[in-house]
Amino acid sequence: MPRIRLENLVKRYGDVEVLHGINLDMDENEFTVLVGPSGCGKSTTLRMIAGLETVSDGEIFINDRPVSNLEPKARDLAMVFQDYALYPHMNVARNMSFALRLQRRPKKEIDEKVGNVAEMLGLTDFLHRKPGELSGGQRQRVAMGRALTRDAGTFLFDEPLSNLDAKLRGQMRAELALMRQKVRKNMIYVTHDQIEAMTLGDRIVVMHGGYIQQQGTPEELFKRPANKFVAGFLGSPPMNFLEAEIQDLSGQPVVRGKGFELALPAEKAAAAASKTSNAVTLGIRPSDLHFSPDASDQEAVDLRVIVSEYIGAQSVLLCDCGGQKVEVELKSETPIALGETLRFAVNREGIHMFDRETEVAIR
């Protein structure tokens, strides 16, 4: 429900600064995902919002009220932890009702709320079990249930699915998406898994090295990455990067590297023209490369297949392009041989270029 705003948020441990001025606006009822590799500061940011870490500098506003000096309980939050953080000595019902019991709500109201949430999460049969008697997925659900019973304005999730095995993780991800439709609340979700980020978030905030790299809708981030890091982090298999140079071939701008030469769309050429250096990193997603033996020279790259990974209907081919590695996807029934050179057409919109020095996108 509330609007949350982070203003120049800084975290230092002694002399080491781990968060360097985070600015972020989270709208009402928005599902924000903080995503990044481990050590990027995403969990620290979340824990500062929760009040479990002190704020070294900057401020956190909840509905325009500064909260960085308030206790966690005064911030109207519920949180789901990576290791679930259930109270081992209480049964499921008492775990879920803990916050309400602290608030001394009437017993009838507590029972009703716990009952409703338990039903929604399929926990009704387990209310009298202790956490030790539950499987990983069930514990995860209890943790979720405890947050829901609280009925707080904001939900914080700290890598809630990363302790589950792959199959269960997929299941719980779907359940989370479903819960998201039923519960209109502010949710802030931390994960290192880009698939979770893409499937769950209204807004994704990519973090790296204590900085926000880019924020926006999943589509914006996927289609228009702001820099090489974001481009490489989102998407699976990841984007291919090739060292290249921009050249003007008698009025036709091309991007040329070892073993390939691609015609540049006009708007990309214009953006690149403003740069002083011709050296760029070319980025192409596997999904923007299509097997097409008849494509013309300037719309395609020739790739020599080194490894073929069969993963069902699709295979991922690891190829060589002038000494650089490129991954492409291909229908598994396409007859190919290792060592063969194949021609792949490049989507015009799929051409991304990054400054080789600063790694910022050229667009």
Place this chain on the structure above:
Amino acid sequence: MSVAIKANRLTPYMFLAPAGIILIFALLYPIGYMIYASFLDWSPSQRIGQAEFIGFRNYVNLWGDEAFRESFWVTIRFAAIVVTLEMVLGVGLALLLDRNIKGMAMLRTVFILPMMIAPIVVGLMWRYMYHPTVGIFNRTLKNFGFEGIPWLSDSTWSFIAIVIADVWQWTPFIFILALAAMQSLPRSALEAAEIDGANEWQKIVMIKLPLMMPVLIVTLLLRLIDAFKVLEVILVLTNGGPGLSTEILALRIFRTAQEFQELGEAAAMSNLLLMMLMVLTIGMFAYSRVQEARLARQRAAVEKDAD
């Protein structure tokens, strides 16, 4: 069965044998001896074979012995009071010191020093401090214009004095065990409680103490067993006096054998003490067995669901 397999099976017992033999001579034999002696009317001037067998008469005598009942009662009271105080203080200190402050490692080491001092030394040290004229307590009291306290010469004060000395020496034991238990508590559960709205006190009562309970119960039983056997400090401090006010069982046994030369009766007392401690020890093991059984049940339940 071939010889090789037989030898193989016997190997572990061979390795255990030295320890077993030592146990038999150092533990089982003396206990057997003591049990046998408790049925004898035996004075130190006799060889054990010359002593007269009197059946349960030693035990019956104990039942009617006013002094023994008094010392039994003193022991119970002493153990109950010191263990309660030590539990409260030890756990309280652990709760206070379970945080990261500079010099905490040093402070913790200082806290556990009393436990490392030999009991006789502890007794002597406290005897000097309790001294009616030159002891530090009475000197301090007098400096402030109060009257000195008859620490070791009044029956109530001398009981308090031995309680203080024991609490001083053994609180650290509870403190370090409680601190270790506290530091192994799941951190995130405490953070969850904080977010759920628990204040410090509620966190202690509703999360920390219940989670520490298994360790605390075992600590309590260990300490109780020890408190029943206390001897040296009290021997040095009061030697059981004045009157019988601080004569705990171990001291009574020591004096029965040493001063009254009633070896049979001393053996009977030792036997009673041993049985009492046995009950506590069995209680402790039973408790950990119950805990283990509960964990096993939980694991079984999880596995059944997974099928």
